Amino acid sequence: MALFLCAVMVTLACSSQITLSTPERSLETREVVDEAGRKVTIPVKIERIVSLAPNLTEIVYAVDAGGSLVGNTDYCDYPAEAKQVAKIGDTMHPSVERIIALRPQIVLVSTASQLEAFTSQLGQQRIAVYVTNPRSLEEVFRSIETLGDLFGHSDWAVSVATDLRRRAVAVEVATRSVKPVKVFYQVSGEPLYTIGREAYLTDLVRRAGGISVTAEVPDAFPRFSDEAALAARPDAIILPSGGSMGTANLTAAAALKNSPAVLNNRIYKINDDLLSRPGPRLVDGLEDMARALHPEAALQFGRSPITSERKR
């Protein structure tokens, strides 16, 4: 018991110390509504950001706020500078202590799941938690614009988003005249997981000139029936793989071995980092996917040199 009390006191001492050592932030705040519909009060001038997802880290750098990023996750490996930033654990198990010690003014989170206790702990430390939850490519672009606005780089963010939109439209225009390909998007083979109605990837497949055969399945990432996948007769299979996925998901599920896609060898591996991170590089993923699905249309779009320069 004594030991327990002692531990509590030490904890209290630590937390109050951290609260005290936090410098007086700019008193000017404003209220915004995040993508989960929560009202969040944030300082007008944000200089210390912690990102809890690789896609958000990429957005922070894309809107030229990378200099304010003081913490990110073990998975945040792009752009290269992101690796040098202090790590707070991974997306699923962030260390609250480390986050608080970094004295951020805002913590960026992708989707609101499993974070209630975590959010209230940060709330007690007067750290704002901003949730993003894009369900389509357009919502990703809007996330970029909103975050740019929060960090005071609105003009820059708008120009980044405009450029990304232009590239996305170019892909759509190029694939408009071709016959859509029936696509099975294999999130994992054993057990079989795919993308459903609520996934932004379903929208991405459509824009790349494909039709996801699981577009109407409820959920974002449903566990899917082997038989139903085969019976859907996909003409192409997309395997998000490589990148931080390592050696996972490199082959089409055994259940699909008699599908037209496997019989015609239309299995396309696309860098998972481009597809599973709803950030600025999602458009790269879109272009790769469209090129894979429609080799004949590939010549009509591409990254402009200006874009690749900005990415750096």
Place this chain on the structure above:
Amino acid sequence: MTETRDLSLTIEHLTLRKTLFVCGVLLLLLACILLGSALVGSQSLPFTSSLCALAGGSNCGLSSEQQAILFDLRLPRILLAGAVGICLATAGAGYQALLRNPLAEPYLLGVSNGAAVGTMVALVFFGQHEWSRPVMAFGGALAATFVVYRLARGRAGATPERLILAGVIVTTFLSSGIVFITTLMDATRIRSFTFWLLGDLSGTTTSLLLITFIAAGIGVAVLALNARSLNLMMLGERDAFDLGVEVGRVRITVFVAASLLVGASVASSGSVGYVGLVVPHLVRLAFGSDNRVVIAASALGGAAFVILADTVARTIIAPRELPVGAITALIGAPLFVYLLKRR
């Protein structure tokens, strides 16, 4: 004390006839369930054509895809469900007889978790060798069995309560081991593992299916051969010893056989709970507690139960799927409460 009457030799061949009769009835039931579950799935196949194809017809009018759905996807999964059911139900019957405890069950004793830890270690360290999974799972199950047994043995012998408490301790300890291993593994594999831990029968390979069936055959045969001794041991280990049963040898044999059964089933399908509890209880309720009948009938009943549960799991929210363990627990837990109340 019905067991004492069973000792008399005059009833011996009556028991054999009863066993054969019970097995015949259950085999018929199992055949019906097998056929029925092969005909339903997330994709509906033409009824008569499928029936014709299942009967071995070569030109039944099924498209090559429907053929593949039926024979490459649905049947192997049903067979695996059957093998897993045989393993878990028979192992449960074995533990219950040996430990003289109606609540002894692979899942509740922590044996399933032991096998799960073994499988995960095999996956992390020898991922490319498929055979390492059942071997390590067997090792894990055996280790967990012996630890539980040692913990449960007090100065006053192993009381049922002590055994269950030991099972709880081993289960929670191994659960934290599982959490530790999943945390170490890379994130992309965690999702499939959480599914697998609840029991997942999809995506089996021919070799794993074969291993599970071989293990099931060996395990059931060994347990059936020891059924008579188990009957005597249900009177108490000392009485059984006085009646000429080699108690120590039987105990080791049954532990090893049951661990083999649990290991094989966990390595191929994860932890499917409640099968080892519900099936032997239903069997005893229907056919009495003679282990010669109970073990054989549990094997067949277990197969029927898991096949039925998995058919529900793969059709109820098609084309999505549920883990089969969720269904067995959903059927098993209320049924178990009902059985307890009836006593």
